[in-house]
Amino acid sequence: MRYSVKRSKDLSDKEIELILKSWEIENWLDLDASSFKIKFQNSEFHLLEIDSKIVSLARINFDFKLEIQKNLYNFAEFVGFVSIEKMKGYGSFLLNKIVANLTERKIETIGFCKMDLRQFYEKNNIKILYGKGIFITEFENNEWIDSDDDDILIINTSEENINILQNLNEQNKAILI
Numbered sequence: 001m002r003y004s005v006k007r008s009k010d011l012s013d014k015e016i017e018l019i020l021k022s023w024e025i026e027n028w029l030d031l032d033a034s035s036f037k038i039k040f041q042n043s044e045f046h047l048l049e050i051d052s053k054i055v056s057l058a059r060i061n062f063d064f065k066l067e068i069q070k071n072l073y074n075f076a077e078f079v080g081f082v083s084i085e086k087m088k089g090y091g092s093f094l095l096n097k098i099v100a101n102l103t104e105r106k107i108e109t110i111g112f113c114k115m116d117l118r119q120f121y122e123k124n125n126i127k128i129l130y131g132k133g134i135f136i137t138e139f140e141n142n143e144w145i146d147s148d149d150d151d152i153l154i155i156n157t158s159e160e161n162i163n164i165l166q167n168l169n170e171q172n173k174a175i176l177i
């Protein structure tokens, strides 16, 4: 198994095609390689390969800012996590590599998930801020839209910032900038 981290500019056309297919995001399916590289120029891609075949992948998004009580927080966002071949341990293996990588590089990172994946993250010893994902909100098309993810995942975050996220509630939301 080979774990690697690549910037979008270093991905091959074939890899980009596979990533887009695995994400299943309709609006993005038609992105060509050069548009993909520009769109995700502030992301890195964490890949797990077997025999040069990607079996699990995730994106770390550096274009991510939260405003909480007028303060700006520059977390990286763990997103786009998917195993091409599921239930073979690849997702867990990759997740552990990612946590170690970001911790070593001191990159504060959070992610989001729906309730049904709690068991997966608990098994992998990821700290979950239960029910805090819904307090992330975004102003889009002239209205406030709350996130539909239930939980916040602590991938690598200082105790101080965990406390700030833990204190989110209906009256104290985090605004996605």
Ligand SMILES: CC(C)(COP(=O)(O)OP(=O)(O)OC[C@H]1O[C@@H](n2cnc3c(N)ncnc32)[C@H](O)[C@@H]1OP(=O)(O)O)[C@@H](O)C(=O)NCCC(=O)NCCS
Binding pocket: 056, 080, 081, 082, 083, 084, 085, 086, 087, 088, 089, 090, 091, 092, 093, 112, 113, 114, 116, 117, 119, 120, 123
């Ligand atoms: C989440 C995901 C990446 C996990 O990858 P994976 O390679 O299948 O996971 P693993 O094989 O390492 O699973 C390890 C354990 O987690 C559990 N698990 C895996 N996927 C699960 C799921 N969707 N729901 C609940 N438990 C799950 C497994 O039962 C397994 O437990 P076991 O070791 O006791 O059998 C994969 O299910 C996936 O691609 N899902 C679709 C996209 C998605 O939801 N991404 C996450 C967004 S936050």
